[in-house]
Amino acid sequence: MVTAVVFDVGETLLDDSREWAAWADWIGVPRHTFSTVLGAVTAAGRDNAETFEYFKPGFDLGRERQLREDAGRGERIEETDLYPDVRPGLARLRERGLWVGVAGNQTSRAAELLRGLELPVERIATSGEWGVAKPSLEFFARVIDMVPDSAGHTVYVGDHRDNDVVAAKAAGLRTALIRRGPWGYLWADDPLVRRDADWVIDSLHELPDLLVPN
Structure with missing residues (x-):
């Protein structure tokens, strides 16, 4: 039971479409390009955070998340x-x-x-x-x-x-x-x-x- x-x-x-689009905009990558790489990472069964490494090696997700917040472009859930x-x-x-x-x-x-x-x-x-x-x-x-x-x-x-x-x-x-x-x-x-x-x-x-x- x-x-x-x-x-x-x-x-x-x-x-999550809007949030992933916001990340693509934040790191300066076309949304379609970001989405395609995210899909490849996903299909390989890897952590989606690894997507950022293809565009920004050494990407610090926690730090960048805080920078987005500080810039008034942080997380939103509506x-x-x-x-x-x-x-x-x-x-x-x-x-x-x-x-x-x-x-x-x-x-x-x-x-x-x-x-x-x-x-x-x-x-x-x-x-x-x-x-x-x-x-x-x-x-x-x-x-x-x-x-x-x-x-x-x-x-x-x-x-x-x-x-x-x-x-x-x-x-x-x-x-x-x-x-x-x-x-x-x-x-x-x-x-x-x-x-x-x-x-x-x-x-x-x-x-x-x-x-x-x-």
């Missing part, structure tokens, strides 16, 4: 960044009696911005706040600590094969991969996803009936 659902953030709840199914999908899960949370590899600032959206969830946390990031088991231990029941009663939903599906399953959670964003589409039929994902979905609207059948 599933009693809790915890969601990844980027390309699960948020469309209602329009949410995928259309997010608010209604989260609300329906709560209506079915499930505990709903958010935990992803984002900054502390992103956590503040997400809370400002007042999503229908019980709790929001990020790796920046916890000081530990996916795919580490410690991250998922923190996820398990935040939910009301055990790992076996909790589903982690994300778009990334390694960071979300494989890592969450290794921690004892049930898993769902959402087929959107570059990672979701690339890896929806991957053998590791087929092995470790309890469900592969195209929309959050599918979850209530899958997790709490009528």
